[in-house]
Amino acid sequence: MADVTMRIWRGDDKGGQLVDYRIEGNEGEVVLDVIHRLQATQAPDLACRWNCKAGKCGSCSAEINGMPRLMCMTRMDQLPAGPVTVTPMRTFPIIKDLVTDVSFNFEMAKRVPAFNPPPAPEGGYRMAQVDVERGQEFRKCIECFLCQNVCHVIRDHEDNKAHYAGPRFFIRYAELEMHPLDTNDRRELVRERMGLGLCNITKCCTEVCPEHIKITDNAIIPLKERAVDAHYDPVAWLGRKITGRKKRSADEAAALRP
Amino acid sequence: MADYESHSYDVIIIGAGGAGLRAAIEAKGRGLNVALICKSLLGKAHTVMAEGGVAAAMGNVYSEDNWQVHFRDTMRGGKMLNNWRMAQLHAQESPDRVRELEGWGALFDRTKDGRILQRDVGGHRSARLAHVGDRTGLELIRTLQQKAVSMDIDVFMECKILKLLQDAEGRVSGAIGYWRPTGEFISFTAKAVVLASGGVGKSWKYTSNSWEGTGDGHAMAMWAGADLIDMECVQFHPTGMVWPLSVRGILVTEGVRGDGGVLRNSDGKRFMFDYVADMFRAETAESEEEADKWYDDHTAGRRPPELLPRDEVARSINSEVKAGRGSPHGGVFLDIASRRSAEFIRRRLPSMYHQFMELAGVDITATAMEVGPTCHYIMGGVRVDADTTATTVPGLFAAGEVAGGMHGSNRLGGNSLSDLLVFGRRAGMGAADYVEGRTGTPTIDHDELEAVVQESLKPFTRETGENPYDIQRDLQEMMQSNVGIIRTGSELEEALVELDKLVERADNVAVKGGRVYNPAWNLATDLPSMLTVSRSVTLGALNRKESRGGHTREDFPKPDPEFGKVNLVLSQPSGGGMHGEIKISPEPLLQMPDDLKVLFEETK
Numbered sequence: 055m056a057d058v059t060m061r062i063w064r065g066d067d068k069g070g071q072l073v074d075y076r077i078e079g080n081e082g083e084v085v086l087d088v089i090h091r092l093q094a095t096q097a098p099d100l101a102c103r104w105n106c107k108a109g110k111c112g113s114c115s116a117e118i119n120g121m122p123r124l125m126c127m128t129r130m131d132q133l134p135a136g137p138v139t140v141t142p143m144r145t146f147p148i149i150k151d152l153v154t155d156v157s158f159n160f161e162m163a164k165r166v167p168a169f170n171p172p173p174a175p176e177g178g179y180r181m182a183q184v185d186v187e188r189g190q191e192f193r194k195c196i197e198c199f200l201c202q203n204v205c206h207v208i209r210d211h212e213d214n215k216a217h218y219a220g221p222r223f224f225i226r227y228a229e230l231e232m233h234p235l236d237t238n239d240r241r242e243l244v245r246e247r248m249g250l251g252l253c254n255i256t257k258c259c260t261e262v263c264p265e266h267i268k269i270t271d272n273a274i275i276p277l278k279e280r281a282v283d284a285h286y287d288p289v290a291w292l293g294r295k296i297t298g299r300k301k302r303s304a305d306e307a308a309a310l311r312p
Numbered sequence: 313m314a315d316y317e318s319h320s321y322d323v324i325i326i327g328a329g330g331a332g333l334r335a336a337i338e339a340k341g342r343g344l345n346v347a348l349i350c351k352s353l354l355g356k357a358h359t360v361m362a363e364g365g366v367a368a369a370m371g372n373v374y375s376e377d378n379w380q381v382h383f384r385d386t387m388r389g390g391k392m393l394n395n396w397r398m399a400q401l402h403a404q405e406s407p408d409r410v411r412e413l414e415g416w417g418a419l420f421d422r423t424k425d426g427r428i429l430q431r432d433v434g435g436h437r438s439a440r441l442a443h444v445g446d447r448t449g450l451e452l453i454r455t456l457q458q459k460a461v462s463m464d465i466d467v468f469m470e471c472k473i474l475k476l477l478q479d480a481e482g483r484v485s486g487a488i489g490y491w492r493p494t495g496e497f498i499s500f501t502a503k504a505v506v507l508a509s510g511g512v513g514k515s516w517k518y519t520s521n522s523w524e525g526t527g528d529g530h531a532m533a534m535w536a537g538a539d540l541i542d543m544e545c546v547q548f549h550p551t552g553m554v555w556p557l558s559v560r561g562i563l564v565t566e567g568v569r570g571d572g573g574v575l576r577n578s579d580g581k582r583f584m585f586d587y588v589a590d591m592f593r594a595e596t597a598e599s600e601e602e603a604d605k606w607y608d609d610h611t612a613g614r615r616p617p618e619l620l621p622r623d624e625v626a627r628s629i630n631s632e633v634k635a636g637r638g639s640p641h642g643g644v645f646l647d648i649a650s651r652r653s654a655e656f657i658r659r660r661l662p663s664m665y666h667q668f669m670e671l672a673g674v675d676i677t678a679t680a681m682e683v684g685p686t687c688h689y690i691m692g693g694v695r696v697d698a699d700t701t702a703t704t705v706p707g708l709f710a711a712g713e714v715a716g717g718m719h720g721s722n723r724l725g726g727n728s729l730s731d732l733l734v735f736g737r738r739a740g741m742g743a744a745d746y747v748e749g750r751t752g753t754p755t756i757d758h759d760e761l762e763a764v765v766q767e768s769l770k771p772f773t774r775e776t777g778e779n780p781y782d783i784q785r786d787l788q789e790m791m792q793s794n795v796g797i798i799r800t801g802s803e804l805e806e807a808l809v810e811l812d813k814l815v816e817r818a819d820n821v822a823v824k825g826g827r828v829y830n831p832a833w834n835l836a837t838d839l840p841s842m843l844t845v846s847r848s849v850t851l852g853a854l855n856r857k858e859s860r861g862g863h864t865r866e867d868f869p870k871p872d873p874e875f876g877k878v879n880l881v882l883s884q885p886s887g888g889g890m891h892g893e894i895k896i897s898p899e900p901l902l903q904m905p906d907d908l909k910v911l912f913e914e915t916k
């Protein structure tokens with residue numbers, strides 16, 4: 055097959071530039087295959103992350119021709135003719151070449167109050183398929199962090215990282231909130247300390263999600279509605295008081311985590 | 313002496329797949345100071361890729377299922393080479409381990425009455441695999457990861473351990489490695505070390521394994537004086553993708569067959585009916601009609617032959633292709649399109665649908681897939697005590713794919729994820745008990761540490777030398793053709809000679825650039841374990857002069873009852889790392905007690 059030109063960002067935290075590589079193309083290849091062949095031949099120290107090569111682990115996120123994507127799920131023959139530009143995710147600090155420092159996401163994961171179910175009955179919990187399906191959608195998340203990468207709240211405002219969980223973690227809060235067994239109330243927490251209010255529903259996150267999770271429609275919007283209910287709905291609040299609250303309050307839940 | 317970042321823990325766990333995470337949760341729960349170390353980011357280990365499910369005799373679909381049947385299936389699947397005690401503990405404890413995950417937030421697919429749904433796969437008599445569509449591994453690793461994070465376990469991500477360190481008495485007392493993002497070295501002292509480093513598949517050309525599967529744990533254990541067993545027992549999964557070439561080897565879950573998919577040759581024939589071994593004849597369907605009834609009601613017919621254990625299916629596919637009845641790209645056809653509705657396929661097998669659509673341009677609801685065997689899993693591994701997971705070296709424990717014995721000569725689908733949970737927990741307990749009984753503060757030998765560091769930096773000091781990628785490629789091609797699915801004595805002899813040459817070349821690796829996230833250097837530091845493990849597998853294969861489970865010898869095509877009584881034990885009595893001589897000797901299997909033996913007599 056004809057040669058292809060790969061235009062790859064090479065550099066580190068001090069800076070870098072796009073470098074062109076010519077290499078032959080092979081039938082059926084994805085971008086990650088070509089990167090691997092470059093490593094084996096022309097650029098042994100070219101850094102990138104990968105594990106599964108099948109869209110299951112979320113390691114190989116990058117921007118291909120400016121579009122945030124998984125390198126292992128982007129077929130070369132589906133990209134327009136001409137050089138293929140591969141650059142690292144923009145929102146995270148560069149470590150080297152295509153590898154960025156995604157530790158922000160692991161820090162945010164630590165701040166999620168743990169799942170807290172009632173003790174299991176003999177023979178295990180019973181849950182209906184319809185009830186688990188809502189959570190299952192969010193649990194498809196492969197933690198590629200592409201949604202975090204495109205969300206303008208952190209992309210354009212570095213300082214928001216301190217108090218903004220981002221779409222990946224909004225779906226995590228939504229999943230727990232909708233879990234048939236969870237007893238922690240996280241609604242005020244996500245509103246007050248995780249920056250839910252900063253999201254203005256641009257849906258950029260949903261558009262890039264390789265797992266096709268409807269992040270905005272199925273997680274963020276319902277979460278916003280519920281958070282508002284928790285805050286303003288005196289009847290619901292009173293109801294909880296009278297019936298004996300089943301869920302821990304936001305403060306109690308937050309106190310469980312750093 | 314140079315100063316390196318150093319840490320001190322009660323227990324360090326090398327590997328953050330299912331086994332490592334489960335071990336960490338257990339040890340931390342015991343109040344110990346625990347570090348979890350992994351080569352990739354947290355949550356990216358092989359475990360995340362597991363598809364079909366986790367095996368546990370919960371009896372949610374067929375209430376007559378119980379641990380004895382699971383135990384029996386596991387032993388028969390492993391052709392009785394298994395450590396019976398591991399197989400027993402595994403069958404007994406896996407239901408609790410799976411249910412426990414629900415208490416930590418996992419959401420499995422449900423039965424109509426709200427319990428965990430279970431699916432069929434090869435070799436299990438009952439529908440036994442708890443699952444979430446075909447992304448069970450993701451559910452499992454994420455659940456454990458979230459639990460571990462909520463317990464404030466210290467995680468060292470993208471940190472590669474190079475070698476275990478021992479004190480003067482030979483107890484394992486720490487480890488030395490480096491951070492991949494910076495290339496800086498880091499050392500640990502620890503009262504106990506748990507190996508949970510996964511498998512070895514990356515030394516073959518066509519494999520379902522990622523770059524991580526280089527057998528570091530197997531090699532480091534042997535370098536430290538531990539025994540390995542039955543390393544010749546490598547599983548070639550019958551169904552990997554075969555086309556496009558660049559995705560060759562990527563796994564197609566056995567769940568496809570469990571959910572009704574069948575294998576056909578170029579004549580459209582369901583050829584598996586021609587390959588039913590005597591051992592399985594009594595329980596396998598004789599006709600397509602009988603087999604097809606079974607999917608809906610296991611009492612209406614016997615099992616379809618597509619669901620024989622993996623070694624049987626992989627060899628059959630190999631024979632069909634050799635006989636000229638393969639698919640255009642050298643595999644066979646896996647057909648679910650003509651047998652199940654598009655809606656059913658998309659719901660039950662969403663990631664397979666996605667994978668074929670995106671990578672091969674094939675719509676599996678309309679067309680058959682092309683599949684062929686791929687190197688998938690190693691049954692052999694570090695010899696451990698079943699109850700505690702202790703290896704033969706004091707202070708060193710092993711669980712998950714790196715440990716040997718549980719699966720004998722062939723593993724059944726779903727039995728790995730359950731193995732991780734059962735023995736991951738037991739490794740945490742075993743290490744904790746050991747730590748509580750251990751006296752003195754662990755010490756490490758700084759000269760040894762310094763020697764490891766200097767050795768690993770040598771590739772930077774060579775002006776010219778071998779490209780590590782070339783060595784890796786040549787190793788993979790050699791192992792694929794000489795130590796692949798069908799083996800023979802002369803090719804194995806040849807492989808040993810080739811391995812000597814590859815070791816020599818590895819001694820001359822040169823790497824350019826800095827230490828910061830340098831994949832060429834990272835690969836150079838993986839080569840010693842890949843070569844050590846490849847030699848172990850080859851030696852095992854040469855010495856086991858029979859065919860059993862995942863190990864097939866063309867020149868010894870039948871199982872030999874005498875070999876069926878022994879493990880092949882590998883060790884390095886005089887050390888030497890990848891250059892060291894490996895000793896191999898048969899040792900009798902553990903003796904199964906009479907009350908378990910009965911389970912096999914009744915059904916003969």
Ligand SMILES: Cc1cc2nc3c(=O)[nH]c(=O)nc-3n(C[C@H](O)[C@H](O)[C@H](O)COP(=O)(O)OP(=O)(O)OC[C@H]3O[C@@H](n4cnc5c(N)ncnc54)[C@H](O)[C@@H]3O)c2cc1C
Pocket residue numbers: 326327328329330331332349350351352357358359360361362363364365366367448449471472473474489508509510511520521524528529563688689711712713714725726727728729730732
């Ligand atoms: C595609 C695929 C599908 C599968 N499907 C199923 C299935 O449906 N059911 C089933 O039961 N099994 C399945 N398996 C098998 C199963 O997933 C694996 O056997 C299992 O996940 C191994 O788990 P583990 O915890 O032992 O190791 P892994 O999950 O492989 O983790 C190994 C860990 O060790 C770390 N590590 C290794 N070396 C070092 C080092 N030198 N320093 C630091 N860290 C190190 C790695 O970074 C990683 O964190 C599948 C496997 C694959 C590849």
Ligand code: SF4
Pocket residue numbers: 204205206207220221252253254255256257258259260270274
């Ligand atoms: S919808 Fe909200 S979370 Fe998603 S990208 Fe837009 S602002 Fe960010």
Ligand code: SF4
Pocket residue numbers: 112194195196197198199200201202221222225259262263264265266267269
């Ligand atoms: S929600 Fe989607 S885009 Fe975001 S991290 Fe998960 S898989 Fe990636």
Ligand code: FES
Pocket residue numbers: 103104105106107108109110111112113114115124125126127
């Ligand atoms: S390598 Fe796993 S998602 Fe791309």
